[in-house]
Amino acid sequence: MEEDVKEGTSDKYSLRGRVFSRLREDILNGKYDEGVELREIAIGEELGVSRTPVREAFRQLELEGLIKIIPNKGAYVVGISDKDVRDIYILRSRLEGLAARWAVDHITEEQMEEMEENVYLAKFHTEKGHNEQIFELDNRFHELLYEASGSKILEHQLKDYHQYVLRIRKKTLASAKRGTQSNLEHEAILEAIKNKNADDAERLAHEHMINAYRNMIDNGLIKPE
Amino acid sequence: MEEDVKEGTSDKYSLRGRVFSRLREDILNGKYDEGVELREIAIGEELGVSRTPVREAFRQLELEGLIKIIPNKGAYVVGISDKDVRDIYILRSRLEGLAARWAVDHITEEQMEEMEENVYLAKFHTEKGHNEQIFELDNRFHELLYEASGSKILEHQLKDYHQYVLRIRKKTLASAKRGTQSNLEHEAILEAIKNKNADDAERLAHEHMINAYRNMIDNGLIKPE
DNA sequence: GTCAAAGCAATTGTATACAATAATACAGGC
DNA sequence: GCCTGTATTATTGTATACAATTGCTTTGAC
Numbered sequence: 001m002e003e004d005v006k007e008g009t010s011d012k013y014s015l016r017g018r019v020f021s022r023l024r025e026d027i028l029n030g031k032y033d034e035g036v037e038l039r040e041i042a043i044g045e046e047l048g049v050s051r052t053p054v055r056e057a058f059r060q061l062e063l064e065g066l067i068k069i070i071p072n073k074g075a076y077v078v079g080i081s082d083k084d085v086r087d088i089y090i091l092r093s094r095l096e097g098l099a100a101r102w103a104v105d106h107i108t109e110e111q112m113e114e115m116e117e118n119v120y121l122a123k124f125h126t127e128k129g130h131n132e133q134i135f136e137l138d139n140r141f142h143e144l145l146y147e148a149s150g151s152k153i154l155e156h157q158l159k160d161y162h163q164y165v166l167r168i169r170k171k172t173l174a175s176a177k178r179g180t181q182s183n184l185e186h187e188a189i190l191e192a193i194k195n196k197n198a199d200d201a202e203r204l205a206h207e208h209m210i211n212a213y214r215n216m217i218d219n220g221l222i223k224p225e
Numbered sequence: 226m227e228e229d230v231k232e233g234t235s236d237k238y239s240l241r242g243r244v245f246s247r248l249r250e251d252i253l254n255g256k257y258d259e260g261v262e263l264r265e266i267a268i269g270e271e272l273g274v275s276r277t278p279v280r281e282a283f284r285q286l287e288l289e290g291l292i293k294i295i296p297n298k299g300a301y302v303v304g305i306s307d308k309d310v311r312d313i314y315i316l317r318s319r320l321e322g323l324a325a326r327w328a329v330d331h332i333t334e335e336q337m338e339e340m341e342e343n344v345y346l347a348k349f350h351t352e353k354g355h356n357e358q359i360f361e362l363d364n365r366f367h368e369l370l371y372e373a374s375g376s377k378i379l380e381h382q383l384k385d386y387h388q389y390v391l392r393i394r395k396k397t398l399a400s401a402k403r404g405t406q407s408n409l410e411h412e413a414i415l416e417a418i419k420n421k422n423a424d425d426a427e428r429l430a431h432e433h434m435i436n437a438y439r440n441m442i443d444n445g446l447i448k449p450e
Numbered sequence: 451g452t453c454a455a456a457g458c459a460a461t462t463g464t465a466t467a468c469a470a471t472a473a474t475a476c477a478g479g480c
Numbered sequence: 481g482c483c484t485g486t487a488t489t490a491t492t493g494t495a496t497a498c499a500a501t502t503g504c505t506t507t508g509a510c
Contacts, residue, residue, distance in 0.1 A: 011294075011296045013296065014296055014493070014494095015493075015494070016284070016493080016494090039460095039461075039462095040461080040462070041460095041461080049494080049495090050494060050495045050496070051462090051494095051495080051496090052277075052493080052494055052495065052496090053493080053494070053495095055281060055462090055463090056280060056281055056284045057284075059241075059281045059282075059284050059285050060284050060285065060287075060288050063285050063288045063289065064288065065377075065381055069236075069462095071236045071238065071239055071462085071463085071501095072461080072462055072463075072500080072501050072502065073461085073462075073501090073502070073503095074461075074462075075462095083376075084377065084378055087376045087377075087378040087379060088378055090323070091320065091323070091378065091379060091382070094319050094320070094323065095316065095319070095320075098315070098316070098319065151308075151312045152309070152312075153309055153312040153313055153316065154312060154316060157316070157382075239463070239464095240463080240464070241463080241464090264490095264491075264492095265491080265492075266491080274464080274465090275464060275465045275466070276464095276465080276466090276492090277463080277464055277465065277466090278463080278464070278465095280492090280493090294492095296471090296492085296493085297470080297471050297472060297491080297492055297493075298471090298472070298473095298491085298492075299491075299492075300492095
């Protein structure tokens with residue numbers, strides 16, 4: 001499952017870009033727990049590079065809020081708490097609503113076709129219980145929505161959040177019940193956009209996020225506030 | 226006008242921190258125009274440091290969206306389009322509304338006091354036409370709102386956007402009419418929070434952003450869509 | 451035994467040296 | 481004249497060397 005994180009700002013062919021992506025993924029996937037100290041030399045050795053690209057990656061990770069650098073002391077992993085997840089889902093619920101609204105006016109034919117195909121395929125894989133494909137299709141549906149909004153700013157922001165809750169999302173769609181329900185919600189959003197109904201599109205996308213969050217709580221993946 | 230930008234992520238006692246802050250300010254103030262290429266050695270010589278801290282600052286500036294680094298080629302100052310400004314103000318209008326809503330339940334006494342003092346002082350400086358102070362107080366009012374939301378995620382996000390449109394905002398509050406109106410709006414938001422009226426707080430903060438955006442258009446600072 | 455100060459080890463901060471890449475200029479062939 | 485390939489140069493990418501800082505340990509006085 002390659003993630004292709006932060007396209008445009010992270011160059012994956014440079015050592016620094018690879019270190020950045022790798023560390024980002026490791027932190028989001030929980031390899032490094034909250035509070036763990038990251039040492040430049042150790043990370044460098046693990047990835048086979050010197051301190052220079054590691055340091056540059058650290059500066060970026062700090063700006064993203066994934067680590068905290070205390071001058072002359074060290075770099076510490078900043079965890080992502082249940083409250084953070086909750087906040088992100090609330091922000092996302094509002095911004096995804098906005099994306100759906102804007103998509104009504106800005107979606108291209110190709111995007112619409114891919115979205116329809118996506119919904120169709122998702123139904124199939126959900127019936128078969130193909131979790132990996134379901135996860136990928138869900139990812140792609142949301143990315144499509146962001147791209148269809150026609151706003152680079154909004155797209156960038158939502159992709160960021162989308163990545164941020166990766167760890168949680170992975171576990172979420174596994175339950176067959178949520179999978180089926182999620183598909184229905186995607187389909188409803190798609191229909192609203194197709195029918196150029198901006199109010200419905202926004203409301204449905206908003207509710208979709210709230211439902212996703214509720215599902216995480218119901219499955220005990222995170223604690224409610 | 227010291228900006229004290231992005232406190233917590235930029236350490237102003239290191240060379241890198243100073244390079245970062247300085248470049249950031251220079252770009253936001255328009256010293257470097259859109260598309261200008263920044264050379265590591267030249268910047269380093271100008272500030273009396275080697276390439277290392279300059280490079281690290283570049284990576285951070287890229288993540289903030291102020292410059293674009295093309296691998297093996299160079300770093301270029303990124304402009305901010307009218308559409309970007311518009312999108313950001315719409316996103317901000319929604320998220321600031323959320324921040325105001327949350328602030329109703331999470332604002333501390335100290336924050337409330339500072340906010341009241343802020344509003345009071347702003348009135349004074351507006352009457353006197355002290356543009357620099359007005360700008361600083363406006364900045365601080367919004368930051369206070371973000372901090373009062375009690376959400377690290379939301380605060381981080383809004384501060385990001387807030388910084389991003391600094392270039393534009395600097396010119397905006399200069400007009401006396403907007404200054405006065407802006408103060409009244411701040412006061413109304415403050416009152417709503419004090420009265421624990423979440424709906425009003427959200428609505429007023431939302432409208433405040435829309436008005437700020439409208440004002441930029443009316444003053445010809447940006448073109449409407 | 452306790453506290454403080456000196457020294458040591460480990461780590462980050464910065465400068466510099468070297469490698470790789472990209473842009474430019476120029477020469478030669480057609 | 482124009483295209484192409486090569487050499488040159490300038491710039492970025494990476495590694496390493498050195499400086500500064502921090503934390504810990506050890507030592508000594510009381």
